[in-house]
Amino acid sequence: MRAVTDLDDAGPEDTADAERGDREVLLEVDDLETHFPITKGFLRREVGRVRAVDGVSFRVRRGETFGLVGESGSGKTTTALSTLRLEEPTGGEIRFDSESVTELSGAALRSFRRRAQLIVQDPNDAFNPRLTVGEAVAEPLALHGMDDAARRRAIVADLLERVGLSADDADRYPHEFSGGEKQRIAIARALVLNPDLIVADEPTSALDGRVQSDVLALLDEIRREFDVAILFISHDIDVVRQFCDRLAVMYLGEIVERGPTEKVLASPAHPYTRVLLGSVPSLDPADRELVRPLTDAVPEPSDPPSGCRFHPRCPEVIPPAGLDLEPDIWEAIAAFRFSVHTGELPPAVDVSRGRTDRSAIDEETVRDAFGLPTTISDAHAARAVDDAVEAIASGDLEGASDRLADAFPTVCERDSPDDGDACERQVRCHRYDSTLEAEPRSSAGRFDVEPDPTG
Numbered sequence: 192m193r194a195v196t197d198l199d200d201a202g203p204e205d206t207a208d209a210e211r212g213d214r215e216v217l218l219e220v221d222d223l224e225t226h227f228p229i230t231k232g233f234l235r236r237e238v239g240r241v242r243a244v245d246g247v248s249f250r251v252r253r254g255e256t257f258g259l260v261g262e263s264g265s266g267k268t269t270t271a272l273s274t275l276r277l278e279e280p281t282g283g284e285i286r287f288d289s290e291s292v293t294e295l296s297g298a299a300l301r302s303f304r305r306r307a308q309l310i311v312q313d314p315n316d317a318f319n320p321r322l323t324v325g326e327a328v329a330e331p332l333a334l335h336g337m338d339d340a341a342r343r344r345a346i347v348a349d350l351l352e353r354v355g356l357s358a359d360d361a362d363r364y365p366h367e368f369s370g371g372e373k374q375r376i377a378i379a380r381a382l383v384l385n386p387d388l389i390v391a392d393e394p395t396s397a398l399d400g401r402v403q404s405d406v407l408a409l410l411d412e413i414r415r416e417f418d419v420a421i422l423f424i425s426h427d428i429d430v431v432r433q434f435c436d437r438l439a440v441m442y443l444g445e446i447v448e449r450g451p452t453e454k455v456l457a458s459p460a461h462p463y464t465r466v467l468l469g470s471v472p473s474l475d476p477a478d479r480e481l482v483r484p485l486t487d488a489v490p491e492p493s494d495p496p497s498g499c500r501f502h503p504r505c506p507e508v509i510p511p512a513g514l515d516l517e518p519d520i521w522e523a524i525a526a527f528r529f530s531v532h533t534g535e536l537p538p539a540v541d542v543s544r545g546r547t548d549r550s551a552i553d554e555e556t557v558r559d560a561f562g563l564p565t566t567i568s569d570a571h572a573a574r575a576v577d578d579a580v581e582a583i584a585s586g587d588l589e590g591a592s593d594r595l596a597d598a599f600p601t602v603c604e605r606d607s608p609d610d611g612d613a614c615e616r617q618v619r620c621h622r623y624d625s626t627l628e629a630e631p632r633s634s635a636g637r638f639d640v641e642p643d644p645t646g
């Protein structure tokens with residue numbers, strides 16, 4: 192497996208990050224797997240599994256912010272909940288402060304949960320409307336045995352002030368506060384047991400822009416002041432960029448790329464990371480190429496694609512060995528192949544919605560609709576494309592799909608890429624596999640690697 196490493200020397204702004212990077216590991220997650228059974232009928236027979244989290248590994252160091260980013264449905268929340276054992280993992284290993292939490296129960300599990308707190312997305316879901324703010328924030332203290340009411344009240348008053356509210360707010364009720372204020376109260380409650388880790392699941396996505404930044408700034412301040420690590424979940428790579436020391440990009444239950452935030456975002460190595468970045472206008476410097484996926488629909492985690500899960504959408508899917516094609520011609524053929532395979536057809540050839548008449552579809556329409564090149568230099572490829580075009584024009588989608596699959600096999604469909612060695616940056620992509628011919632196209636390129644002891 193080829194490795195990716197630093198492009199830049201550390202600048203002064205990297206110093207604090209480097210210091211956090213030297214600290215010991217707090218949370219280790221190895222090969223985490225959380226599958227949900229799909230059941231059918233009266234006897235609830237298992238007919239399949241949603242592979243929400245499927246072999247995820249990462250480390251969070253003391254006092255650092257680690258971001259998990261990915262589209263909706265990629266498995267971020269399930270990873271967060273499974274890490275805290277609020278959802279039962281179906282496989283893998285979790286260690287916190289060097290101790291396994293995978294088998295904990297009873298008092299030991301409660302003690303772990305005291306040290307690892309959760310903040311949820313919508314602060315409206317976080318509070319019992321019948322408890323005052325003071326009671327809500329103090330509740331964990333009482334549950335964990337602090338009987339002295341005056342002491343509880345003093346701790347709550349102090350925390351409310353630290354999160355930018357007033358000690359008097361303790362006597363008010365949650366509905367009297369705005370969304371941003373409620374999220375501040377949730378942060379105070381998460382801090383009350385002095386945790387080592389806060390898992391923040393989209394803590395700002397239910398809030399408006401300005402309030403979002405305030406809450407992020409507060410979380411950052413809290414992290415410094417309380418020396419607490421934060422596992423930060425977000426679909427918004429821009430927010431992760433502002434807030435996290437390191438990040439991992441998730442796609443369909445797997446981590447596809449992981450590394451220091453600045454480096455991953457300056458030179459994203461995995462094609463999916465580049466697609467994700469290309470879709471964020473605010474991260475789009477003039478020279479950032481817009482990388483589009485070959486197909487749009489995200490497959491179901493109950494039936495993920497074989498090999499690399501991103502391959503049917505990957506603009507850098509590896510061509511079959513021995514095929515003599517320009518990269519852009521191959522990309523057009525690959526887009527054709529996977530659009531036909533997934534049934535994501537351009538409107539001009541899609542008869543399924545009744546808007547297009549089959550008799551109006553001839554071979555030229557098919558070529559135009561898929562943007563296929565008029566000349567393909569490789570005779571074998573040209574023949575296969577002609578055959579598939581003809582099959583589609585005559586209404587035989589399945590025949591076209593089979594012909595294209597036969598003619599254009601790819602290692603990305605056949606084999607799962609591995610993560611490579613534990614190094615500062617990890618990329619799960621065959622283009623980083625030194626046993627294959629395909630070069631990575633990313634500006635991250637191939638470099639020697641500083642091994643990362645924390646993985």
Ligand SMILES: Nc1ncnc2c1ncn2[C@@H]1O[C@H](COP(=O)(O)OP(=O)(O)OP(=O)(O)O)[C@@H](O)[C@H]1O
Pocket residue numbers: 227241242243261262263264265266267268269270426492
């Ligand atoms: N309890 C459950 N039973 C069955 N499927 C589930 C369950 N919880 C989550 N899933 C499925 O697992 C997949 C991952 O969901 P998850 O909520 O972890 O993703 P996510 O990246 O956090 O997305 P979002 O940002 O939309 O919450 C989705 O397909 C989801 O429908």
